[in-house]
Amino acid sequence: MLTGPPPTTPAGSARRPVVASLVVLGLVLVTALTVWGLSGRGATNPSTTAAAPAVTSGSTGAPGPAAPGAPGDHDAALDAFYTQSLSWSACDGQTSDLCGTAEVPVDYARPTGDRFGLALRKVPASDPAKRLGTLFINPGGPGGSGLEYAQYAQFVFSDEIRAHYDIVGFDPRGIGESDPVGCLTDADMDLLFADDPTPDTAAERAKLLADADAVTARCAASGGERALHMSTAEVARDLDVLRSLVGDARLNFFGVSYGTFLGATYADLFPATVGRFVLDSALSPNQTETQEMTYDIQGFESSIDAFIDWCVARSDCALGRDRAAARGELVDLLDRVERTGLKTAKPGLTTIGEGWASFAVFMCLYSDQSWPTLNEGLAQARTGQGDILLARAMSVVERSATGRYAPSTYLQAMIPVRCADWPRTPDTPALSAARATAQREHPLWARMTGLLYDTCRTWPAAGRTPKGATLATGAAPILVIGNLRDPATPIGGTKQLAADLDSGVLVTSDHDGHGTYLTGSSCVDGAVDAYLTAGTVPRDGLACR
Incomplete structure (x- = not known):
C-alpha cells in the first residue's frame, strides 16, 4: 500500500484530507505486491536540548527525552559513524527547514567498505523554550519519502508536537535521495500491473510466477551489493546512528504503516534507547x-x-x-x-x-x-x-x-526490502x-x-526469520494506534504488535481508512499529543469512538 508524493497544499487548508494523502505513503509492502498477486507475504549543540519534563503518566511512565551525549551501545568499529559531524543548511535555499547528510556503512559487518549517504530534512521546534529533542519520522512504504513527510510537518503533526520537537525525516538507505538503488526498469514496473493477478489456468499461473522470478533476478543483478543491504534491521541501525548525531540519548519516533515495522525493529534491537514511540496503523514483525x-x-x-x-x-x-x-x-x-x-x-x-x-x-x-x-x-x-x-x-x-x-x-524499494524482510x-x-x-x-x-506467491525465489540472499517472541524487552512504553476499519494494516495486526511488544500500549479508533493520528479522532490526537509532549501514557486498550 503506497502512493506518490504529498499534494501541494495551500495555507489554511484542512488537515484531514492532506494527512490522509500523506498517510497513503505508509504503503504496506504486502499490499503493493497484491497488484501482482505475489505477496508471501555533524552533531547538534547539546545546549539546545531542554531538560526532560516530569512524567505524568497512568500506570506506566514514559521517559522524558534523556540528556544529550549519552553513548549508544555499538561496536567500536562504528565510532567513526557515531561521531561524524552532521551539518545542517537551508533546504534549497528556502524556508526555515534545514537539510543535511549522514553517512552509514552499506554493510555493518564491514564498516570500512562502501557507504550510503542518508538525506535528512529537519523542521526545527517552533518554540525553542519547550524543545524536548528530536522526533524522527517515517511515512511507511517501504519507500515513502521521509523528506517529503517532514516538509509537510505542519499538516501531519499538531502545533503542540511541532513546538516541542525538531521533526526530522530521512529517506532510508537506497531510497529517494539516499543513494537510490534503482533496480527496476519502467517496463518491469508496468509488468507488475499488466499480468493477471488472479490466474485461472495453469498456463496463466506459470506466466505469473515466471515473470516474478525474472523481474526479481533482474533487480538483484542491477541493484548489486547495495540492493542486498536494504533490510529494515539495517535501516534501524542507521536510525541509531542518526539518534546519536542529533545529540539524543534516546530515540523519539513516529512511524506509520511500514514505519511501525521499522519502529518495532529498532525497539527490539535497541530497547535501552527507546524514548517516546508512536506506531500508527501497525503490523508486527512476528506475523505469520x-x-x-x-x-x-x-x-x-x-x-x-x-x-x-x-x-x-x-x-x-x-x-x-x-x-x-x-x-x-x-x-x-x-x-x-x-x-x-x-x-x-x-x-x-x-x-x-x-x-x-x-x-x-x-x-x-x-x-x-x-x-x-x-x-x-x-x-x-x-x-x-x-x-x-x-x-x-x-x-x-x-x-x-x-x-x-x-x-x-x-516500487524501486519493493523487491529489495521485501526479500530481506x-x-x-x-x-x-x-x-x-x-x-x-x-x-x-x-x-x-x-x-x-490475487494468489499468494513468493516473489523472492530468485533473490540471492535469505529472507528474515521472525523472532516469534516478545519484542523490545525492557523498552519504555510504546504507543500503538490503529483504526478499526483499516484496509492496509488491519486492526488485527495492530493489536498483535501491541501485544508482541513488551511495553506496548494499544489505542484504537472507530474510524475507516489507513492512518489514525490527525484523521478525525480528537480522542486519539489528544492521547498522542499528551504522550509525546508530557509523557502521559494512556490506558492500555483505550477505545476512541
Whole structure:
C-alpha cells in the first residue's frame, strides 16, 4: 500500500484530507505486491536540548527525552559513524527547514567498505523554550519519502508536537535521495500491473510466477551489493546512528504503516534507547502468513462494507441501491475487466486489465475522501472505460502519462526490502488449503489480493526469520494506534504488535481508512499529543469512538 508524493497544499487548508494523502505513503509492502498477486507475504549543540519534563503518566511512565551525549551501545568499529559531524543548511535555499547528510556503512559487518549517504530534512521546534529533542519520522512504504513527510510537518503533526520537537525525516538507505538503488526498469514496473493477478489456468499461473522470478533476478543483478543491504534491521541501525548525531540519548519516533515495522525493529534491537514511540496503523514483525491473511481479510471486509454502505445510500451508486447485491456487482465487474479489459486514453496503456483496476479500487479504500472517486471510476468502468481508475492508480505509483516512473518511486524499494524482510513461508498443503478456502469464501477479497506467491525465489540472499517472541524487552512504553476499519494494516495486526511488544500500549479508533493520528479522532490526537509532549501514557486498550 503506497502512493506518490504529498499534494501541494495551500495555507489554511484542512488537515484531514492532506494527512490522509500523506498517510497513503505508509504503503504496506504486502499490499503493493497484491497488484501482482505475489505477496508471501555533524552533531547538534547539546545546549539546545531542554531538560526532560516530569512524567505524568497512568500506570506506566514514559521517559522524558534523556540528556544529550549519552553513548549508544555499538561496536567500536562504528565510532567513526557515531561521531561524524552532521551539518545542517537551508533546504534549497528556502524556508526555515534545514537539510543535511549522514553517512552509514552499506554493510555493518564491514564498516570500512562502501557507504550510503542518508538525506535528512529537519523542521526545527517552533518554540525553542519547550524543545524536548528530536522526533524522527517515517511515512511507511517501504519507500515513502521521509523528506517529503517532514516538509509537510505542519499538516501531519499538531502545533503542540511541532513546538516541542525538531521533526526530522530521512529517506532510508537506497531510497529517494539516499543513494537510490534503482533496480527496476519502467517496463518491469508496468509488468507488475499488466499480468493477471488472479490466474485461472495453469498456463496463466506459470506466466505469473515466471515473470516474478525474472523481474526479481533482474533487480538483484542491477541493484548489486547495495540492493542486498536494504533490510529494515539495517535501516534501524542507521536510525541509531542518526539518534546519536542529533545529540539524543534516546530515540523519539513516529512511524506509520511500514514505519511501525521499522519502529518495532529498532525497539527490539535497541530497547535501552527507546524514548517516546508512536506506531500508527501497525503490523508486527512476528506475523505469520496465516495471521497476515486472516488480518487482511478482516481489514478488507470491514473497509469494503463501509464503502458499500456509503455508496448504496446515494442515488448514483455504481453498484446499485441493493446492499446485499453490491458485492456481487463488484465481483462481476472485475471479472469482466479480467476478460475484456478497459479502454483508456493514455498512450501506451490504451487497454488495462484487472491488475490496474483492482489496485485502483484498493487504493481508494485507504480513505473515505477517495470514495467519490472510486464510485465515479466504477461507474465509468461499467461502460468499458478505465481512465478514472487508471489515473488514480498511476498517481499512486508515480507513473507519468508517457510511461515513465519517478526514479524514487516506492516500487524501486519493493523487491529489495521485501526479500530481506518477509519470511519465505514453505508452501505446505495446509497453507495452500487455507489460501484456497479464503479465496473461495471471500471472492471479492481474492480479486483484490490475487494468489499468494513468493516473489523472492530468485533473490540471492535469505529472507528474515521472525523472532516469534516478545519484542523490545525492557523498552519504555510504546504507543500503538490503529483504526478499526483499516484496509492496509488491519486492526488485527495492530493489536498483535501491541501485544508482541513488551511495553506496548494499544489505542484504537472507530474510524475507516489507513492512518489514525490527525484523521478525525480528537480522542486519539489528544492521547498522542499528551504522550509525546508530557509523557502521559494512556490506558492500555483505550477505545476512541
